[in-house]
Amino acid sequence: MQQTNAAAGAGTGTALYDHAGGGGSLGPSADAGDAVMARWLQSAGLQHLASPLASTGIDHRLLPNILMQGYGAQSAEEKQRLFKLMRNLNFNGESVSEPYIPSAQTSGGVSASDGFYSPDFRGDFGAGLLDLHAMDDTELLSEHVISEPFDPSPLMPGVSKGFENDFNLTSSRQQREQTDTDLSIPSPTNEKETSTKENNVAKIKVVSLGEYWHMDDILLVRKRPLNKKELARKEDDVVTVYDNALTVHEPKLKVDLTAYVEKHEFCFDAVLDEHVTNDEVYRVTVEPIIPTIFQRTKATCFAYGQTGSGKTFTMQPLPLRAAEDLVRLLHQPVYRNQRFKLWLSFFEIYGGKLFDLLSERKKLCMREDGRQQVCIVGLQEFEVSDVQIVKEFIEKGNASRSTGSTGANEESSRSHAILQLVVKKHSEVKDSRRNNDVNDYRSGKVVGKISFIDLAGSERGADTTDNDRQTR
Ligand SMILES: Nc1ncnc2c1ncn2[C@@H]1O[C@H](COP(=O)(O)OP(=O)(O)OP(=O)(O)O)[C@@H](O)[C@H]1O
Numbered sequence: 451m452q453q454t455n456a457a458a459g460a461g462t463g464t465a466l467y468d469h470a471g472g473g474g475s476l477g478p479s480a481d482a483g484d485a486v487m488a489r490w491l492q493s494a495g496l497q498h499l500a501s502p503l504a505s506t507g508i509d510h511r512l513l514p515n516i517l518m519q520g521y522g523a524q525s526a527e528e529k530q531r532l533f534k535l536m537r538n539l540n541f542n543g544e545s546v547s548e549p550y551i552p553s554a555q556t557s558g559g560v561s562a563s564d565g566f567y568s569p570d571f572r573g574d575f576g577a578g579l580l581d582l583h584a585m586d587d588t589e590l591l592s593e594h595v596i597s598e599p600f601d602p603s604p605l606m607p608g609v610s611k612g613f614e615n616d617f618n619l620t621s622s623r624q625q626r627e628q629t630d631t632d633l634s635i636p637s638p639t640n641e642k643e644t645s646t647k648e649n650n651v652a653k654i655k656v657v658s659l660g661e662y663w664h665m666d667d668i669l670l671v672r673k674r675p676l677n678k679k680e681l682a683r684k685e686d687d688v689v690t691v692y693d694n695a696l697t698v699h700e701p702k703l704k705v706d707l708t709a710y711v712e713k714h715e716f717c718f719d720a721v722l723d724e725h726v727t728n729d730e731v732y733r734v735t736v737e738p739i740i741p742t743i744f745q746r747t748k749a750t751c752f753a754y755g756q757t758g759s760g761k762t763f764t765m766q767p768l769p770l771r772a773a774e775d776l777v778r779l780l781h782q783p784v785y786r787n788q789r790f791k792l793w794l795s796f797f798e799i800y801g802g803k804l805f806d807l808l809s810e811r812k813k814l815c816m817r818e819d820g821r822q823q824v825c826i827v828g829l830q831e832f833e834v835s836d837v838q839i840v841k842e843f844i845e846k847g848n849a850s851r852s853t854g855s856t857g858a859n860e861e862s863s864r865s866h867a868i869l870q871l872v873v874k875k876h877s878e879v880k881d882s883r884r885n886n887d888v889n890d891y892r893s894g895k896v897v898g899k900i901s902f903i904d905l906a907g908s909e910r911g912a913d914t915t916d917n918d919r920q921t922r
Pocket residue numbers: 673674675677724755756757758759760761762763764856859861862863864905906907908
């Protein structure tokens with residue numbers, strides 16, 4: 451087992467708020483709002499629309515409308531991208547003039563106006579996650595990687611599906627169901643990513659309620675069963691699942707106090723009911739994208755939802771299963787001969803600060819390097835060659851996580867935990883020189899990586915009543 455002090459690129463860029471690799475030279479004096487706006491546009495390859503807007507001092511809240519009205523030279527394709535971008539921001543189906551950016555800490559109850567311009571989105575470190583995605587520019591191996599053929603999952607987008615098809619899929623979903631909570635901004639942001647995507651890349655994200663999952667543009671929801679407390683209170687299960695639709699039966703009272711039930715139906719690309727095991731969850735979500743990690747892909751899988759909705763329950767088994775498959779593939783001759791190795795790191799964002807969960811909660815710093823790439827300075831990365839070691843690291847990291855109790859969950863995660871599995875290609879010469887130096891990170895070139903992010907839960911007012919002191 452090798453250990454190195456790594457200055458690793460944080461998070462992964464495949465999911466939210468990707469920005470163009472190496473591009474976008476935002477000077478240090480640039481206004482934070484402009485920088486966010488530029489990144490936001492960059493995520494769809496529309497960075498050229500950012501500079502004229504930035505210089506005109508337009509209120510950023512009006513930006514979506516202004517752009518949709520055709521500000522700047524926009525081709526039909528750009529308009530489509532913009533529309534998609536807007537739709538993804540428009541998380542709660544609210545008007546495009548008030549795009550909603552779900553925040554890791556405030557999902558569910560935030561007003562739309564907090565969205566685009568909220569501190570979370572502006573890059574307040576406390577929000578962490580969104581910026582993590584925004585800034586992940588970890589450069590992937592540019593050279594050709596020999597890869598194994600693999601069978602995409604039926605849920606994965608088609609082989610030839612490119613960006614435009616993403617758009618079409620999103621629009622068609624929008625037609626199907628306006629209330630769909632799509633967070634995806636899956637635009638490829640550079641040539642490398644575009645080609646990888648065309649090469650059948652699946653992007654995976656996990657979002658809220660029970661659990662929502664994104665694979666590229668595929669959205670999955672997992673419903674959890676009633677918990678002990680809910681059963682003890684003889685609560686009704688108000689969520690039913692049928693095919694790829696989920697119905698919430700909301701009990702209501704008329705003005706004359708007659709009870710009635712209002713149904714809210716939501717359609718997704720797939721819905722996993724309460725009988726689905728974690729193994730099945732893995733099979734339909736993460737497993738199909740594992741081979742793509744060897745094909746210069748950065749993938750993210752994250753769980754998003756209210757406290758007690760089952761994020762940790764769903765997320766915790768996944769990295770180990772993924773590591774099993776990654777290690778198995780690493781041992782195949784095609785990859786072994788290319789000197790591929792698997793590296794693991796695990797850290798959390800708690801109270802706006804970063805802590806290394808595998809190094810006695812050592813405090814970490816996020817820095818931007820000369821190429822505007824975000825690095826987590828001091829993050830320990832461990833080479834893992836077998837699954838048992840991965841298991842030990844995961845258990846160690848989980849035990850170090852910040853937890854507390856909420857009304858809905860006795861052992862509630864109070865931090866965002868990010869576990870990264872990185873496949874690197876090592877050259878013989880550099881390997882022999884490896885020591886505990888930051889440069890070690892570069893001794894292997896990143897081929898691909900997958901990140902698992904278990905977000906801290908958001909809380910309804912009702913869930914905060916029994917919070918323990920630490921949580922409060
Ligand atoms: N699909 C499921 N099947 C069985 N039990 C589940 C399922 N999902 C969640 N649970 C149980 O519900 C409880 C809360 O789950 P979990 O801790 O994963 O929630 P969470 O969303 O991570 O909450 P928080 O945001 O507060 O950390 C746990 O006891 C967990 O075992």
